[in-house]
Amino acid sequence: MGTRLGGLLRAHRAAAGLSREALAERAALSVEAIRALENGRRRYPRPSTIEHLAGALGLPEAEQDLLVQAAQRPAGPAVPRQLPADLADFVGREQVLDELVDALTAVPGYPGGAVLVAIAGMGGIGKTSLAVRAAQQTVDEFPDGQLYVDLRGHGGDPISALDALGRMLRTLGVHDVPDEVATASARYRSLLAGRRVLLVLDNAASTTQVAPLLPGTAETVTLVTSRRRLSGLDGAKHLPLDLLSEAEGLELLASVAENRTEQEPTAAAEVVRLCGRLPLALRIAGTYLADRPGLSVEQLAAALADEQSKLGVLSSTGLGDGVRSSLGVSIEALAASARKVDQTAARALPLVSLLPGDDFSLRMAAAALDLPLFEVETALEHLVDVNLLETPALRRYRIHDLIRAVGHDLAQSMTTEEDRAALRLRVLDQYAAMLWRADELDPQSPVRVLWHDSAWVAGALDLPDLESVFDEVDADRNNLVLATQAAATGSSAERGRVVRIAIGASLACRYHRRWLEWKQLNEFAVELVDERTDPMAAFMIHFDLGLAQAELGDFAGGADHLAVARRLAAELGDDEYEAKSLMNLAHMLEQADRLDEGRVAAQESMDQAIRIGHESLETYSRLVLGQIAGKEGQFEAQRVAFEGAIEVVRRTDRSTRVAALYLTIAEAYRTTSRYDDAVDALRQAEVIHRATGSDGGVAEVLDHLGAVWFELGRYQDALGAQQDALKLALAVEAQDREASVRLRMGQTLAALGRVDEARGEWQAALRFYDSHGNPRSEQARKLLAGQ
Template sequence: MADVAGLLRRFRVRSGLSQEALAEVSGLSVAAIRTLEGGRRRSPRPETITALTNALHLSDTEGRLLELAARRPLVADQNGVPRELPAAIADFTGRDRQLDELLRLLRDPYVVAPSIVVSAVSGMGGIGKTTLAVQAGRLAADEFPDGQLYVNLRGGTGQPLHPRDALGQLLRSLGVRPGGDTDDVQVLARRFRTALAGRRALIVLDDAAGVSQVEPLLPGAAGVAVVITSRQRLSVLPGVQHLDLGVLTEDEALRLLGAVVGPGLITGDRVAARKVVQHCGCLPLAIRIAGGQCRRTPAGLRDLAHRLADDRLAALTDVHRSLSLSLTALAASNGLDIAAAKAFPMLTLFEGDHFPHRAAAKVLNTSLATAETLLERLVDVNLLQTPAPRQYKFHDLVRDLGRSMAHAELTEPELSDLRLRELRCYLGMLWRYAELTSKLDPYQAFATPSWSADAAELSDHPRILTWLDAELQNLVRLIRAAVKGGDDEQLLAVQLALGMPHLAGRLLRFAEASEALTAVATSSIEMDVRYEQGLHYWTGHLRADLGFEAEGIEWLRSALTMARRINEPYQLAATLLDLNYCLVRVGQAAEATLLIEEAREPVIESGLEWLEVAADIAVGTLAGVAGELELQRQVFKRVVELLPTRYSPSVVIIHLYTIAQSFLDSGQSAEAAAVLADALARSREGKTVAIEADLLYELGRSFAAVTDWERAVQAFVDGAEVAAQFPAEQKEAGLLHQLGGALERLGKHLEAVEAWERALLLYERVADPKAAEVRGLLGGGS
């Protein structure tokens, strides 16, 4: 435990005060400060501690540390009262809320429960359970004049202390001889409860293996408080107040690192300090061990960050040894626990910020029910976290441990098989959704063997869509990784990428699908020409949806060459119509008109009514470009009536958006605004939020076209708020760009500059050429 001298000197130096300056602001004498820092007075009065705490502006936790250090040592007194709590650590920091909650239980137990108070502190190894329990116990020691008892139950070692031995230790601490029947746990438990009757005592049961180990150690009368720490949640223990510890926040982790290496190092290089705590996963034990390896120079902190980045497993061996104890205990237990321990290394191979229950079942090659049982058991022992229902994640350091085990235990063919199972799980879900919601099958995906085979039992397509929505980032990650894999993985990457556009169209979110398709389309994977044509077509389609029409044209020209060679009506017609749209958007109406002529025959041959509607939209758009506004209005009126009968709600919104663009480009802002209002209402009803950014952008343009700047500003503001929720779509910058222009028209120059500066920052992040235009606006002041 830290003494007053060391703590006071550290806090004073951190505050930049000399001994004389501290004496002045605290109201104490210089001699008193020197006496305390010299260690000649170890237990100052409470009012002295209060004065120093206020003068040094200490946090609540730091003030408690100073108060605790000033107390006289807790040992067994002359009356034999046990004072067994371990020494508190000097660098205790963070955990203010949890410490307050635990102290509330200990200092006012009758408010919480009329009889004994039991608090169970649970969390993964190295999270700080024992530290917190001891800290609280020492701060509340005065509430328990009849003793503070401590037993290390060794639950995380694989060789837990038997309740009989724990009871013997507790009885001896209370001055009671265990007696004759020392092997009978029930007899010992009765003697223990009798010995505690009428006493006010605190018992800390540290590192409990489970409920069966703890139950005989609980007292039977009021006046006794028990704090239990365990790597697993003791949820079936009755009447327990549970306190689950997670990792520190980044700010708390930085403060802890500062307490270990000195706050000056953290202040001098916060970038390196932040990297250190991030590599440590904000785990207290890891931070203390890493900090202990740091040379006390700025270069030392940077070197530590580099070493952790290069080989965290080697740098933090003691942390992994601590974490592995949980696994060792699990593997030494019953059949379920052994199965969970066996599954653990395989589960840590999942990438991303989470993995779903269904994918775990497929990788483990077991049923959903069995997989859930195993996963929840790993959650119980704090080796696994569950951030959302049926979603799971590992702490980075736990995942490191599991992966080192997996690569040691599994052969490369076995590891490859696990990757293929995960890919097939996602492929099944993606194409089962397509199978249930679309009749189109240009790639023979629904033939035998179906690409949806791994999800063939599912029929609730809204639930599948919800699952896929939550897994978008994992889908992209898997596809990008599979492109670099073996032949089987590469084929699955192609099949997954081809399923992404249908999902994107239903969610009206295009960035993730575009990224996945581009990764596959730009690879050197050899594939069926139908697949290659589909990849190029959808890559072009989605790039255009994201506003990159020039890129879209290049991909669609390539797709058109292949479609003409394949000569399948649907693929040819769809490619011609999409290329037509892009060409019109970039002002190449003459070529676009030729493509519409070519598209007429394959549209009719396809027999697909919705393709005929898409062709009508192209005709209406070209009429607008040619100035034939009446024809444009007539065609679009008919199309708007047909859309709900030909398309899904999400595709209706996309086509309404296209029609509104055409009206705007031909100078018919009122018509555009009416169509956009319809599309917005449909979007909000269907909760397809991401597309609202595009709709509000065009609505703002329609208001600007008639100089209704107030309404234009509101539309752009609303659109920017939506776009900020979906940064991957890269829509926010354009909205802020337009917002600045509308604000400038209203004479709100400072607000306009702020909007343009935000737009410029976003443009520059992705090297968008529009950044130059915004720089000009900012430089010119208008």
């Protein structure tokens, strides 16, 4: 009958003098739909489709009846309707649901092709619910029925392809099922040929399990769900399923909890966050709440925030075996495999769950597992394939909160405390190795060289240069802080690593201007170091902590630590570092407006620098003396001090240092409203930076020049300088300079009445300052609040 329908439709279209495109337009159908009907690939369209075609062709009633008869399905066995019930409280997923429905109802992309859609995602993310919802919405498209098989790929022994074929063949009326997969598969494909059926293969384990179950014709559409991406399915459309949005999570929680969340929206949002926006976890949490009328949403959030009780709450209802079981079966399946990569992956997940932070690097995972990088990478990529990990960047991995909780739970049972202590030390040693590798590649100071042990870098010798070291450290800086913080209250060996890490972090933190992390690491260490037994370590920690605090705007706190560093350097007999401590102490005292103390420290620093022949220290000591003189209104003394500083630094013939000096001098002039002198100094610095091709240096000069023009009320000049500075900062990826320019440019735009543009610049600056713990974030907030 289906072939007759195609012939009739072609004949009527030819008689009407219509192309396929014209008929499609008249009938409000797609050209592909017309082609599929005429070619016999779609034999039994819906009655509404025939009605639209008959109307578009202007057929008389008798011809309409013949067309309807040709489209009718011949009598056959009972139509299978095996889809599970749809969820009444299904929420969200609108975009992916529309995409899935479109895919299920699409015409195959090539003659003889079949529609095959594969949904992949972690356990509990809602793959089956989505598949059933889409299948239920498209039942009219599949008048020959819907077959459903749970392949038990996870959560039990996967059923064999032969077993699955037997179930479907019996459903289709076959009782003598062949006992060979190939024969059964051929029989199955023959039965489905020409029938418009939707086949749902739920919870698939692998491509090997699914392949024999695929139909051989275009009429039957296949929808597969799996915890892994089934990349071996030829022609499949793959739909990776992500977590719910926060709004979708709140909607689901409210629905399951019978709207008990409406009175506690903040606590409800926290529950959604603690459930990791995972549908299964949210359903369990909502049911837990609905079953306990006396429990508040805030109390539920508190229970979920406690790592000891979290998995208990999320495994306590009648929803299957809960989150622990749902996610744990994936790991158990890997562990039960005979393949080495599966076994390594199963061992890896609990161990990487012990790493700090939400994501981690391949290098730190290798340290945790105590295995080579290449072997660990293979295991981690396998965990990505089965949706137990994500990989947001090359050699970097992210673990969902609930998977981490399950992994952490497994780690407690499969390892001893001694094992976990050894893992923590390996991780700390890897961090120390990277930091001291940087110091080895570019020694910072004689003091650090004396304190350094070459054995510390053994785990990072594969990093060939400073850039690669800095990139590894910076990408993992948050986890470095977390690991060091935990170690500060750990064993004696762990506390020793804290001091080693803090001292080694100087170069890497200064390179990427990670002042907050530098401060935090040294704050952990300063409580642990004993100046009586290790005065050199104590000196370095107080010295670095003082500099880090100053960079973050805490000049008084920085001065306190520099004073201790100066004392320790003197006791060690290190004249150079005593002078360095004095010079930095003087600068901090000057910034804190403790001018008398600052002058004394700067003079002492300069005298000692001259005595030991250290021209750089002499330069900056004179500079601080000039800054103090300017604040006191002693402008002639300031001029003499600045000229002396320039004279000293020019003897070194290092133009970049001369330019930096001019910038500092210009800023000192600007703060005392000596704008002409400030502009002259900035122009000197600009000439040097342009001559040396330093775009970053020119950006800094223009940023400062824009500030001068702004204070003089020359807003257009200020904006021009700032726009040029921003282009250069973006070109050289100088994010801190970019933020500074945006902050000031926002002020200029606001002064010009361009408030919306100003807010945009301040918001961009605020994002950077917040992410780096920079105190200028407060200035950005105040500017935003004032508009």
